[in-house]
Amino acid sequence: MKNLIIYIFLILFLSLHCKESKEWLLNWQKKEIERRYGKSTETDLDTIKDWQSDIKEYEEIINKKIEAGVNAGKLYRKIGESYAVMNSFELCIENLNKSISFGYNDPEIYFSLGICYGNLSQKNNWQYEYAKNAEESFLKSLNLDSEFDKAKFELSLIYFYAFGSNNKYRVLSDYLTVTQKEYREKAIMLMQEFQFHNEKNIKSYFALAGMYKILNKPDKSIEQMKFLISLLEKLYPKNYTNMPEYKKAAENLSLLIKSQ
Numbered sequence: 001m002k003n004l005i006i007y008i009f010l011i012l013f014l015s016l017h018c019k020e021s022k023e024w025l026l027n028w029q030k031k032e033i034e035r036r037y038g039k040s041t042e043t044d045l046d047t048i049k050d051w052q053s054d055i056k057e058y059e060e061i062i063n064k065k066i067e068a069g070v071n072a073g074k075l076y077r078k079i080g081e082s083y084a085v086m087n088s089f090e091l092c093i094e095n096l097n098k099s100i101s102f103g104y105n106d107p108e109i110y111f112s113l114g115i116c117y118g119n120l121s122q123k124n125n126w127q128y129e130y131a132k133n134a135e136e137s138f139l140k141s142l143n144l145d146s147e148f149d150k151a152k153f154e155l156s157l158i159y160f161y162a163f164g165s166n167n168k169y170r171v172l173s174d175y176l177t178v179t180q181k182e183y184r185e186k187a188i189m190l191m192q193e194f195q196f197h198n199e200k201n202i203k204s205y206f207a208l209a210g211m212y213k214i215l216n217k218p219d220k221s222i223e224q225m226k227f228l229i230s231l232l233e234k235l236y237p238k239n240y241t242n243m244p245e246y247k248k249a250a251e252n253l254s255l256l257i258k259s260q
Helices: 002-037 045-085 089-101 107-123 128-144 149-163 178-197 202-214 218-235 244-259
Strands: none
Touching: 045 089, 045 107, 089 107, 107 128, 107 149, 128 149, 149 178, 149 202, 178 202, 202 218, 202 244, 218 244
């Protein structure tokens, strides 16, 4: 009998203890939610509807801001590209970067940005920082679209003339470093790749011929000019002799042959 009484007492004690623990846990959870969100969890449907109505007001504000950002980015892009046409490259860069900050992220905008940086580099004796920024911009174009060939063309020029060539106004410019030679090789490879996919692009033949001339490879320069002359004759059989590009190629070919 005594054992039975003890057993009943233990059952009652544990039941009361579990009930108190459960109530304590629920109260703690409620306080934590109120502390975090500032609202009681004991809400009704009317309160939820009020919150949903408040959300719509905020969403309208957010959407207006998003729309304003898109329009601002579009205008910054137009302004930047217009400055590029006017050869105001610093202003071009400033406005295109603002456009990118508003979400414009396509190969064309990075290509335009690279053109402006590249022109600034060339104007400032192939200044390294501008050239590096040009490289990064063209690489972003290619990362977004690996077949964006005109970025390869411009990147080739940056590698050859900015990173792969010495200048008489630079210190220790008598000899090319290993890295500069590697950049020249990379430039040639990129230009050849561009030409392979764009064989009718006249600029690539002049560009490669100029690179080969600097590399003291006149035979390859001559090859480029001969191929270009043949291409122009094929593409424009009736009026190729009047084309400035044809005359320039014929003149270059004559000079290259005489210099051998």
